[in-house]
Amino acid sequence: xxxxxxxxxAVAVAFARAAVTRDRGAPGEGLDPFARDxxxxxxxxxxxxxxxxVARALSxxxxxxxxxxSLAIDAVVVxxxxxxxPQFVILGAGLDARALRLxxxxxxxxxxxxxxxxxxxxxxxxxxxxxTAHFVAVDFERDSLDGRLAEAGHDGSKPTVWLWxxxxxxxxxxxxxxxxxxxxxxxxxxxxxxxxxxxADMVNVANVLRPVVARAFAVIGEPLRGAVxxxxxxxxxASVGFRVxxxxxxxxxxxxxxxIRPSRIRLAERLVTAHRE
Numbered sequence: 001x002x003x004x005x006x007x008x009x010a011v012a013v014a015f016a017r018a019a020v021t022r023d024r025g026a027p028g029e030g031l032d033p034f035a036r037d038x039x040x041x042x043x044x045x046x047x048x049x050x051x052x053x054v055a056r057a058l059s060x061x062x063x064x065x066x067x068x069x070s071l072a073i074d075a076v077v078v079x080x081x082x083x084x085x086p087q088f089v090i091l092g093a094g095l096d097a098r099a100l101r102l103x104x105x106x107x108x109x110x111x112x113x114x115x116x117x118x119x120x121x122x123x124x125x126x127x128x129x130x131x132t133a134h135f136v137a138v139d140f141e142r143d144s145l146d147g148r149l150a151e152a153g154h155d156g157s158k159p160t161v162w163l164w165x166x167x168x169x170x171x172x173x174x175x176x177x178x179x180x181x182x183x184x185x186x187x188x189x190x191x192x193x194x195x196x197x198x199x200a201d202m203v204n205v206a207n208v209l210r211p212v213v214a215r216a217f218a219v220i221g222e223p224l225r226g227a228v229x230x231x232x233x234x235x236x237x238a239s240v241g242f243r244v245x246x247x248x249x250x251x252x253x254x255x256x257x258x259x260i261r262p263s264r265i266r267l268a269e270r271l272v273t274a275h276r277e
Contacts, residue, residue, distance in 0.1 A: 004117050004120040004121045004124070005040070005117065005121060006040070006094060006095055006117075006118045006121050006122070007094065007115075007118065009094070009166065009170075010094030010095045010118060011039065011040060011043055011095070012062070012066075013066050013094065013095065013166060014032075014035045014038050014039055014043075014094070014095035015035075015039060015043050015046075015047060015055075016055075016059070016062065016063040016065075016066035016067060017031055017032040017035040017066060017067070017070060017097075018032065018035035018036040018039060018047055019047060019050075019052050019055045019056075019063055020052070020063065020066075020067040021033060021035060021036070022052065023052040026052075026067070026258075027067065027068065027071060027257040027258040028067040028068075028070065028071060031067070031070060031071070031101075032070070032097050032101055033101060034097035034100050034101060034126075034127070035095070035097060037125060037127065038095040038097065038122065038125050038126070039095075061266055061267070062267070065250065065266065065267050065269070068250065068253035068254060068257055068258065069165070069166075069196065069253065069269065069271065071253065071256075071257045072248060072252075072253045072256070072257070072271050073163065073165060073194055073196075073271060074098070074102065076192070076194045076246075076271070076273050077098065077102065077104070077105075077161055077163060077194060078102060078104045080161040080192040080194075081102075081104035081105060081107055081108055081161055082104050082107075083190075084107070085108065085159045085160065085161050085190060085191070085192065086107075086108055086109060086158050086159065086160075087108055087109050087110075087111070087154060087155065087158055087159065087160040087161070088105055088108040088109070088110045088111070088160070088161045088163070089110075089111045089113065089149070089154065089160055089161070089162050089163070090110070090111070090112045090113065090133075090163045090165075091113050091162065091163065091164040091167070091179065091183075092113065092114055092164060092165070092166075092167040093112035093113060093114045093118075093119075093122075094114060094118060094166075095118075095122060096112070096163075096165070098163070099112065099131060099132060099133040100126070100130055100131060105132075106132070108161070109134070109153070109154075110132060110133040110134065111133060111134045111136050111149065111152055111153075111154055112133045112134070112135055112136065113136045113138050113145065113148070113149070114135075114136075114137070114138070115137070115138070115139060115140075116137040116138075116139060119135050119137050122135075123135065134152050134153060136148050136149060136152045136154075140175070140179075145179060145182045146182045146185065146186065149182075149186060154186060156185065156186040156187070156188065157188055158188055159187075159188050159189065159190035159191045159192075159276075160186065160187055160188070160191045160192075161191070161192045161194070162183050162187070162191065162192065162193045162194065162195070163194050163195075164179070164183075164193070164194070164195040164196070165194075165195075165196050166196055166269070167196075168195065168196065168197045168198070168228075169197065169198035169227060169269070173228065176197075176228075176236075177236060180195075180236060180237065180240055180242075181240055183240075184240035184241050184242065184276070187241075187242075187276040188276070189276055189277060190275075190276070191275070191276040192273065192274070192275055192276075193237070193242055193272075193273070193274045193275075193276070194271065194272070194273050195271075195272050195274075196269050196270065196271050196272070197228055197233050197269065197270055197272065198227045198228070198267070198268060198269050198270075199227060199228070199229060199230065199268045199269075199270060200227045200228070200229060200268075201268040230247060230270065233272065234247070234272070237272065237274050241276055241277075242274035242275065242276055243274060243275050243276075243277060244272055244273070244274045245273050245274065245275055246271075246272070246273040247270055247271070247272050247273075248270065248271050249268065249269065249270040249271070250266045250267070250268075250269075
């Protein structure tokens with residue numbers, strides 16, 4: 001039997017985006033009109049009966065985090081695409097709907113890279129006639145990302161906007177490094193990489209509670225394996241030819257998008273923007 005289910009993390013992020021999209025007056029209001037339709041039926045049913053304020057509270061800050069992270073990433077991606085970068089690659093796309101909802105994405109050739117099972121699910125749930133991305137199915141344990149992108153038509157001689165959101169923390173450091181090396185090889189000058197990573201702090205809770213947080217991720221099948229320090233991540237990017245131009249986290253996102261948002265548990269995930277000169 002073919003398994004066409006998206007990962008638990010992909011569903012959780014889409015659920016958060018769908019929730020904040022309907023939250024009137026919130027920074028993410030109207031963020032992702034496609035998120036609800038991409039959810040599995042059970043998650044849609046929960047979303048439809050659960051008040052947004054309750055979803056925010058029960059998530060212990062995860063909904064807030066996904067909301068502000070999405071807004072921060074959107075700003076980077078739109079800025080790059082509006083500078084006429086002709087290609088946009090979303091790595092580990094999951095249920096990301098940026099190819100559908102960002103007007104700037106229509107200016108570029110969009111490639112969505114993910115596991116074949118996730119892509120089969122997504123293609124079955126995307127509204128007909130609206131999706132313009134090239135789906136690049138990659139089983140990272142068996143397939144060559146470099147080769148599959150080339151087969152799909154990605155042109156390494158042209159600039160690319162690369163987005164890698166919410167994934168590196170689940171990978172061993174060597175796997176993250178290998179993917180970044182492929183990205184670098186396929187990045188012409190003026191390419192932009194937006195990638196998130198988790199620092200060793202993980203969350204702003206007492207040290208005694210951090211193993212509990214890590215265990216919670218392991219229980220849902222997404223163990224945290226790839227925490228890294230800021231300087232080390234910048235050095236990895238520099239070693240393959242990317243220059244870090246920005247590195248922001250929850251404090252900066254709150255200050256920019258919602259300075260009156262109350263403080264909750266905050267994941268220590270950061271967003272790096274790096275340029276290929």
